[in-house]
Amino acid sequence: MTGIGLEFQDVSRSFGAVRALSGVSFSVASGDAHAVVGENGAGKSTLLKILAGIVRPDRGAIRLDGAVLDSASPREALEHGIGMVYQEMLAFPNLTVSGNIFAGREMTRSFGRLDEPAMRARTRELLERLHVPATPDTPMELLSTAHAQLIQVARALAFECRVLVLDEPTTSLTDAEVDHLFTVVTALRRTGVTVLFVSHRLPEVYRLCDRITVLRDGRYVDTFERATTSADDIVRAMVGREPPARSARAVPAAVGTPALTVRGLSRADVFHDVSFEVARGEVLGIFGLVGSGRTELLESLFGLEPLSAGSIMTNGRPMTATSAAEAVSAGLALVPEERQRQGLCFNLPIRDNLVLPTAATSGTQVIRRGAEQLAAQAQSDALAIRTPNLDVTPDALSGGNQQKIVIGKWLATKPSVLLLDEPTKGVDVGAKFEIHNLIRREADRGMACVMVSSDLPEVLALADRVLVMREGHVRGIVPGAGATEEQVMQLATHEVAAS
Numbered sequence: 001m002t003g004i005g006l007e008f009q010d011v012s013r014s015f016g017a018v019r020a021l022s023g024v025s026f027s028v029a030s031g032d033a034h035a036v037v038g039e040n041g042a043g044k045s046t047l048l049k050i051l052a053g054i055v056r057p058d059r060g061a062i063r064l065d066g067a068v069l070d071s072a073s074p075r076e077a078l079e080h081g082i083g084m085v086y087q088e089m090l091a092f093p094n095l096t097v098s099g100n101i102f103a104g105r106e107m108t109r110s111f112g113r114l115d116e117p118a119m120r121a122r123t124r125e126l127l128e129r130l131h132v133p134a135t136p137d138t139p140m141e142l143l144s145t146a147h148a149q150l151i152q153v154a155r156a157l158a159f160e161c162r163v164l165v166l167d168e169p170t171t172s173l174t175d176a177e178v179d180h181l182f183t184v185v186t187a188l189r190r191t192g193v194t195v196l197f198v199s200h201r202l203p204e205v206y207r208l209c210d211r212i213t214v215l216r217d218g219r220y221v222d223t224f225e226r227a228t229t230s231a232d233d234i235v236r237a238m239v240g241r242e243p244p245a246r247s248a249r250a251v252p253a254a255v256g257t258p259a260l261t262v263r264g265l266s267r268a269d270v271f272h273d274v275s276f277e278v279a280r281g282e283v284l285g286i287f288g289l290v291g292s293g294r295t296e297l298l299e300s301l302f303g304l305e306p307l308s309a310g311s312i313m314t315n316g317r318p319m320t321a322t323s324a325a326e327a328v329s330a331g332l333a334l335v336p337e338e339r340q341r342q343g344l345c346f347n348l349p350i351r352d353n354l355v356l357p358t359a360a361t362s363g364t365q366v367i368r369r370g371a372e373q374l375a376a377q378a379q380s381d382a383l384a385i386r387t388p389n390l391d392v393t394p395d396a397l398s399g400g401n402q403q404k405i406v407i408g409k410w411l412a413t414k415p416s417v418l419l420l421d422e423p424t425k426g427v428d429v430g431a432k433f434e435i436h437n438l439i440r441r442e443a444d445r446g447m448a449c450v451m452v453s454s455d456l457p458e459v460l461a462l463a464d465r466v467l468v469m470r471e472g473h474v475r476g477i478v479p480g481a482g483a484t485e486e487q488v489m490q491l492a493t494h495e496v497a498a499s
């Protein structure tokens with residue numbers, strides 16, 4: 001049975017001079033799974049935040065089954081039947097699972113006393129329904145990202161939500177975790193819950209959603225039927241022009257002293273006996289499933305986590321990798337995966353964020369207004385960072401644009417070896433293309449690059465060679481050109497019969 005569902009009517013919101021949303025109108029049929037897509041900064045998160053009571057609109061209205069929704073807080077939105085799942089949010093990390101599900105709306109007995117047994121029982125039911133291996137008393141901080149997200153779904157269910165909103169929920173999940181989340185969401189749909197889903201991964205959009213609404217520059221473009229629309233049509237509507245062609249592969253790497261030589265590297269219980277070399281001008285892709293040790297390997301190379309065995313040389317000189325400072329002076333730079341937490345200074349303007357590492361390595365105490373500011377502007381232009389100006393702080397930018405800043409600031413240090421962890425996670429097709437070109441350009445100028453990515457097409461398009469890890473061991477190094485997805489996936493997932 002389908003009712004009127006959700007209607008966005010002329011929804012507008014500006015932040016200072018930035019029009020995040022202007023006059024957005026469309027509707028979502030009740031019980032539908034509906035995707036909202038668009039480039040970084042298109043206004044997707046702002047729209048969902050208005051729905052979830054986090055941001056107030058300047059103009060316009062949202063109706064649910066005909067009634068105007070006007071939520072002044074996430075709690076109020078939840079009471080109106082809108083449940084939101086954030087990508088990486090622990091509501092109350094020091095509370096238990098049950099505490100998180102019922103926070104702000106505890107079940108009570110007479111005299112307002114908390115009804116712990118009832119909440120525990122309900123929590124147990126929900127955990128079972130969502131297949132989360134936890135108990136009501138498990139501290140929230142012990143859960144994985146995937147399970148923490150499912151607790152947010154559980155919270156929405158405990159409040160009997162009619163609309164479930166998911167903003168880029170899959171970026172940190174393994175394939176199996178994505179499958180699980182989608183199974184849960186599909187089951188919810190069958191009970192009549194309407195789903196709004198934001199993702200940059202079009203295959204996931206196609207898997208989950210029947211209709212796809214495209215936003216561009218804060219405006220509504222169109223709503224497409226999955227059945228009759230190709231992914232290329234969607235991309236065209238998103239960028240307003242022909243989609244960028246896949247960048248061509250670079251010529252195989254040059255000879256000479258390797259920029260990075262790694263021998264027998266081990267970190268107890270994480271990775272074992274890892275050896276490889278990266279030449280100047282070469283892009284080495286590291287592929288592996290979550291848990292294969294790839295992120296940990298980059299962290300250890302950058303001196304953030306101790307090694308138990310092995311040796312590292314950069315440009316022919318040995319290094320101990322015992323601190324990030326040593327790594328930087330040896331010519332390394334790391335663009336971390338969790339850029340929000342590790343990569344940005346949220347109390348400094350973008351201008352300073354872009355030049356911070358350069359200022360640090362050139363020994364400048366105070367960031368000079370002048371040459372460095374020009375550099376910041378140039379970097380911002382090169383990366384097409386969408387921002388009103390460079391004086392705002394990073395929290396004013398959309399997720400994908402924050403990512404570009406982190407990459408930009410490390411590229412500006414002109415490292416001889418750039419370590420990148422999931423460089424295009426959460427980044428739109430256009431920005432992805434720009435980031436690939438930047439990496440390629442710096443590689444052509446002699447920089448060596450080690451890139452961890454779970455985006456297999458990206459790895460194959462960009463890497464000269466692909467190192468495949470599984471369970472902390474190197475399972476093979478294959479040339480990027482000519483390697484197939486199947487081949488790499490096979491190495492990453494199971495033992496291949498010896499040949």
Ligand SMILES: Nc1ncnc2c1ncn2[C@@H]1O[C@H](COP(=O)(O)OP(=O)(O)OP(=O)(O)O)[C@@H](O)[C@H]1O
Pocket residue numbers: 015016018019020038039040041042043044045046047386387395396397398399400401426428
């Ligand atoms: N709190 C804020 N202050 C100032 N500007 C903001 C704020 N939140 C969002 N914006 C701006 O509004 C625009 C839309 O941002 P929004 O986060 O909705 O984009 P998005 O479509 O979710 O992008 P992404 O795919 O990168 O997550 C951007 O230009 C962003 O810089």
Ligand SMILES: [Mg+2]
Pocket residue numbers: 044045046398399
């Ligand atoms: Mg967003």
